[in-house]
């Protein structure tokens with residue numbers, strides 16, 4: 001459960017992504033889109049500008065390729081185990 005003001009972003013491994021679009025569909029903030037440039041495998045990968053991302057991790061949980069990592073500021077309190085907390089540094 002989120003209890004404090006959120007600062008969050010995601011990191012998408014574009015070479016692992018197969019462009020299925022599940023993360024685009026599931027994101028409640030509409031923070032993810034499909035890129036217009038294909039990756040080396042010929043797939044059009046997901047991309048994001050992180051605008052509006054709350055760190056809910058639904059995109060990471062639904063991704064069948066495990067291509068998404070979610071990063072949150074340490075000031076947030078969450079229940080989701082698949083999230084990496086940071087000290088506000090941008091790990092991208």
Ligand code: SF4
Nearest residue numbers: 027053054056057059
């Ligand atoms: S963590 Fe949540 S809000 Fe952020 S991009 Fe993923 S689904 Fe959207």
Ligand code: SF4
Nearest residue numbers: 017018020021023063
């Ligand atoms: S759910 Fe995963 S594989 Fe599908 S588009 Fe999103 S990042 Fe790519």
